[in-house]
Amino acid sequence: MLEVSTIISYQRDRFVDTEELCLPFFDDVSGTIRGYRIFTACRTFSGRIFRLEDHLDRLYNSAKSIHMKPPMGREQLKIVLQELVDRNLQPSFNGELLIDVVFSGGLAGNSMQQSGTGAYLYMAV
Template identity: 35%
Template structure:
């Protein structure tokens, strides 16, 4: 199988020729933002929204886009043509670029776009549901999708030690916010609930909200940790997870311990919307 083609600061290069300066602020200081999306039927899903969020994240940390969103979209399209994957994951990375003093972003920001074959989680994650754990780790700029994933790495390390798929952040108020790479939803008395603030506004989250409002009452509000023992269903959303049912949180069994009827309906709506199935 041929090497994936990446876009590195204006050049389309095979993976083994793609080079990043050791003086780039993304490497030296973790100064950068990114987006992850996937294709359906070979087309980038909600690319416009992802690029809008990339710009918003960049604005929050004082980074400027070296290309317009429209120009980046053309790069993504060309990358997909060159790679010819059946379905692809696409990662768009923006960093502070090379810095003479290794801390001040004075030069041109770096732009990398990576494409690689889309991967799937095991089927049983969706048919049987998954376990997640909660962690109390404070984050910086939760509303910006930065490349600094130290809290997520620490949280996921805890999760894997407990044979969990994801870790959910809980803040000082005892509110369950989101996962390290996903948004969090619960069903309670047939009402779909998800946090409104203190989270990254996921694109898959937005799609689920748009679809669910057609059939369910939807409430955007904090979810208290103490509530988790009385919820009926729960699930995660993310570009790579899509809609993933949660059946255990820490030592608590969610509902019947199997993916609930409402969650299965949301999964079906999402599948029809993205794949036409």
């Protein structure tokens, strides 16, 4: 019998079971309604994210180009990503994961500009 292990993702500022991951409608109006989001999909091999720096360059350059304040600094995101990988290392995955990293607009006023403290971070495994 195949044992199914819990897969962990990341929602805004905490790790959650992937089954519980959600994008809140009202707390993330600019992301949900206005499509103010950027993302990248990362692959791991042997427990390491392939071309991590390229993914981070793409995220942070895209955020800058649309005047989005990232949810955290680049180095902090690298730490959170590595913890996410570590939490999901399971023999059945052979160190291989697909991680969707999303910066989502967050709170919005009556304009197309972001308000509040910055984008929200979601990472789905």
